[in-house]
Amino acid sequence: MTDPIRATADELSRRLTAREVSSVELTQAYVDRIGAVDEEIHAFLHVDTEGALATARDVDARRAAGEELHPLAGVPVAVKDVITTKGVPTTAGSRILEGWVPPYDATVTRRLKAAGLPILGKTNMDEFAMGSSTEHSGYGPTRNPWDTGRIPGGSGGGSAAAVAAFEAPLAVGTDTGGSIRQPGAMTGTVGVKPTYGGVSRYGLIALASSLDQAGPVTRSVLDAALLHEVIAGHDHCDSTSIDSPVPPVVEAARRADVGGLRIGVVRELGGEGFHPDVSARFDESLALLEGAGAEIVEVSCPSFVHALAAYYLILPSEASSNLARFDAMRYGLRVGPDGVDAPSAEQVMAASRDAGFGDEVKRRIILGTYALSSGYYDAYYGSAQKVRTLIAQDFVAAFESVDVLASPTSPTTAFLFGDKLDDPLSMYAQDVATIPANLAGIPGLSLPSGLAADGLPTGFQLLAPALADDRLYNAGAALERLLEEQWGGTILDRAPELEVAP
Ligand code: GLN
Secondary structure (H helix, E strand, O other), X not given: OOOHHHOOHHHHHHHHHOOOOOHHHHHHHHHHHHHHHHHHHXXXXXXXXXXXXXXXXXXXXXXXXXXXXXXXXXXXXXXXXOEOEOOEOOOOOOXXXXXXXXXXXXXXXXXXXXXXXXXXXXXXXXXXXXXXXXXXXXXXXXXXXXXXXXXXXXXXXXXXXXXHOOOOOXXXXXXXXXXXXXXXXXXXXXXXXXXXXXXXXXXXXXXXXXXXXXXXXXXXXXXXXXXXXXXXXXXXXXXXXXXOOOOOHHHHHHHOOOOOOEEEEEHHHOOOOOOHHHHHHHHHHHHHHHHOOOEEEEEOOHHHHHHHHHHHHHHHHHHHHHHHHOOXXXXXXXXXXXXXXXXXXXXXXXXXXXXXXXXXXXXXXXXXXXXXXXXXXXXXXXXXXXXXXXXXXXXXXXXXXXXXXXXXXOOOOOXXXXXXXXXXXXXXXXXXXXXXXXXXXXXXXXXXXXXOOOOOEEEEEEEOOOOOHHHHHHHHHHHHHHHHHHHOOOHXXXXXXXXXXX
């Protein structure tokens, strides 16, 4: 039997149900693993050992009493620190929220608790989810378990690294422009951005409200589907939540059959600018899918070349407005300006925001405020919204002839710390292939497609029409099975062993 911390959530669910292991044993094993490796990895900003064990004890007692439980009851989960957890610190990776303890649970948190998943803690992230490397965290970066000299992707590098380093079997991330999928690609994990509105944003600290979406981060496509089903569903607390049934994602992941499936390869999301090894692993994966009965065609989405530019106007605009709530009056950091005896409210706000926000956050507030200012609004924000419509129309046209679209997830493998920190545009370019899905509100999945010559994982992205999330899981699980047959195991079986602290 595999070591429980290396088992998939689906396997753990089976072992728990068969009472081969208790949730307390499992939760403790993960807490021990966090203790052994997290000093090095720094995936967690806060570990809630007591809270997780309390849930585990409760689940074990209910199981012993013969209660019918959710299949994932007792399987631990880690939660990105941008999602509120009642009584457990939540910082969104920002010093401005240091020490803040939310008085309420996000809907995602509430659903995890209702299904009986012990919450191990809160994972590290770029401040307010702005970044592609986790280097913009106010609390120091997370390290990539494949090579601790490299970034784990971002903004959800903590969630991805926790899962890749076997510190959690499951994690929840959020994806505004790629922050679930790109870290997935960097760490050899599976990440899914559901259809916009599929998972409630209530209690998710907003970056860009029209783009943000929470989703699963896991070690298998089926695990992602199992977690997706727990966190998704209509919620009256979120006015953009979709009131329709959750797509049959688990059934689709178990089906894993691409016979007759039409897969469109997006011409604009590959080629120049993509590392040759990333492209090679992508092409090999396509060949496997074709061998399994899928039909591969090339499609063109001409407006995608403007996606990055439109995103970096829309996102800062929404962010500058959302972050106005950090005014040092209601919650969060409050500092007075140096050498001022009786500072005005405005001076306190300015000093607190100056001290509490990092450089990337300030950069985007300035950009967004500028793009929204009178005289520039139509030229910048207004044009970006028009491009957004064109991108959505490109997707509609593409999905008339194919069932799913495919591309590499990210143009590169994990880069070295510091590589892109002084060059925001090259950091932004990490998300060139993931951003179109957020702009159009459609779902996307990234799964590992292999290793580059440098021994680092590469990612394969699938995209589907809104509310057809199940197609991603069907095709993703099929590709995963084909690849694992070839590798003779999972991608993480090929990761170097981490040094374990005594
Ligand atoms: N890297 C992108 C950005 O910095 C995506 C962020 C996200 O998805 N939260 O905006």
